[in-house]
Amino acid sequence: MFRSVQRIGLPVGRQTAARWYSAPTVTINARLKADLKLSMRAKEKQRTTVIKGVLSDILYAEKNPQSQTFSRDSDEDVALLIQRAIKQRKESIKQYTDGGRADLATAEQAEVEILGQYLPAQLSEEDIERRVKETVERLGVSGIKAMGQVMKEVAISAAEAPKSKVAAAVKKALGA
Known part of the structure; x- marks a missing residue:
């Protein structure tokens, strides 16, 4: 079994069944x-x-x-x-x-x-604004006081877009 694993370039002896059947993700x-x-x-x-x-x-x-x-x-x-x-x-x-x-x-x-080169694909300004608008509409809020609530609920990770860009989009969507 390990010889077939070795042929495809995976380390020998350190495999689990889950790793052997699925391709490992690279961080x-x-x-x-x-x-x-x-x-x-x-x-x-x-x-x-x-x-x-x-x-x-x-x-x-x-x-x-x-x-x-x-x-x-x-x-x-x-x-x-x-x-x-x-x-x-x-x-x-x-x-x-x-x-x-x-x-x-x-x-x-x-x-x-x-x-x-090492950053994941970054969201464009339009994608950020679209997600923020969807979140604002889903929550049904308006005004700058709702910014904290929207920032918590918006589904954009920090790896996809800098928080400053997301915050600017939230301010724009809330009319601040």
């Missing part, structure tokens, strides 16, 4: 680790540095006693970390361009593109 963390090995072998310094930084952030968030709910196997948690890293780099790009350092801005932009 963002696992993709990062695999890509780190590949980038190190290909001697891609910038990609290696970016991936090591994200893996370091993941490890820090996991060990941090204040973030008790973080899990490296949760794509949503890891996507939030990657979104935070992208946001920091975009702020750096703005500062570099204001300071006349186009070379550093292009390097940061390349890092943003590398990080963007």
Whole structure:
């Protein structure tokens, strides 16, 4: 039995019946680790540095006693970390361009593109607004005071869209 498993590339001796019959899902963390090995072998310094930084952030968030709910196997948690890293780099790009350092801005932009490859498919503005409108209509609320209730009920994970975009769509839908 294990020889047939070995032929399809799955690790031998560590299989459960459920894993053997279904294709394993790959988490963002696992993709990062695999890509780190590949980038190190290909001697891609910038990609290696970016991936090591994200893996370091993941490890820090996991060990941090204040973030008790973080899990490296949760794509949503890891996507939030990657979104935070992208946001920091975009702020750096703005500062570099204001300071006349186009070379550093292009390097940061390349890092943003590398990080963007690990995010799940992001929702468009129209999709976010459509989901928010459906939620507002389902709840039958209006006014800015209902924003908290709508934010709790809207079915958009943080991995699909940044919370700031969702909050802006909720404000727009509530007429604030």
